[in-house]
Amino acid sequence: MKIGQAARQSGVSPKMIRYYESVGLMRPVARHDNAYRDYSDRDVHELRFIRHARTLGFSVADIAALLSLWRDTSRESHEVHQIAAGHLARLDRQIADLQAMADALRELVRCCHNDARPDCPILTGLSGPSALMR
Amino acid sequence: MKIGQAARQSGVSPKMIRYYESVGLMRPVARHDNAYRDYSDRDVHELRFIRHARTLGFSVADIAALLSLWRDTSRESHEVHQIAAGHLARLDRQIADLQAMADALRELVRCCHNDARPDCPILTGLSGPSALMR
DNA sequence: GCTTGACCTTCCAATCATGGGAAGGTCTAT
């Protein structure tokens, strides 16, 4: 199967399939005589795995580790658990950071008259002694 | 005042100060005879404004707009409000996306034995028919 | 007067995942 069909079946664009190969996430795949890449159902399966992992926000580096554990049927689940828990912690930290931003901003937005007057607490808050920045 | 002192007083690194100037966020500042940039207290004030806005996650493009409204004392507060509300909406969407990721991942992590056995719901979930991907 | 160290300058590169596009080769159907 050529790259286009593998892309359609896996939901990963041809561009990204080649990229994943170039960074060593996917092993170089077989080639036809005309140098076209040749994908098997197993490859497509692997691409779906990658897509799902990306959907959950795993980095390409994390996915490389997950893939090698996936291929190794004798892995120990705590190795997978560790990677996933680490990423989850990163996600939670990121969410907390964004939440803090959003809360501070929401308060400023709430205070703003939102009319034709020039007076604006949003600008005051941004220029001020960062009382609202915490 | 030279760039280092402006950096210390504003909390913006010299690198970033030059970057903000290069992308047109800050207007080119006066220069000494030796080509060193020369910052005023007003410039430092502006840099702090930028830093606070970055802390709230505003893009450089948004900050450019906010800065020009900040400088224009006859602005109408609804213009500021619109930019801030737009960014807030983006933040909330981003948080919701990350939250969905984290929730799905948390469920997988919760199900994993986290021991020496090879059986692992995290890997199964990632390779599977994406039931847990929603 | 000369060295040392702390500054400053500009320019280039890398990060991360993704997309756009050019230039060129290949296959299939008309």
Place this chain on the structure above:
DNA sequence: ATAGACCTTCCCATGATTGGAAGGTCAAGC
């Protein structure tokens, strides 16, 4: 034979930030 739908590789851009190289400037201490 030609059109168009593929494929290939290579380069570039994104956004904010950091790192580093190569070189200029200034002050203090010897």
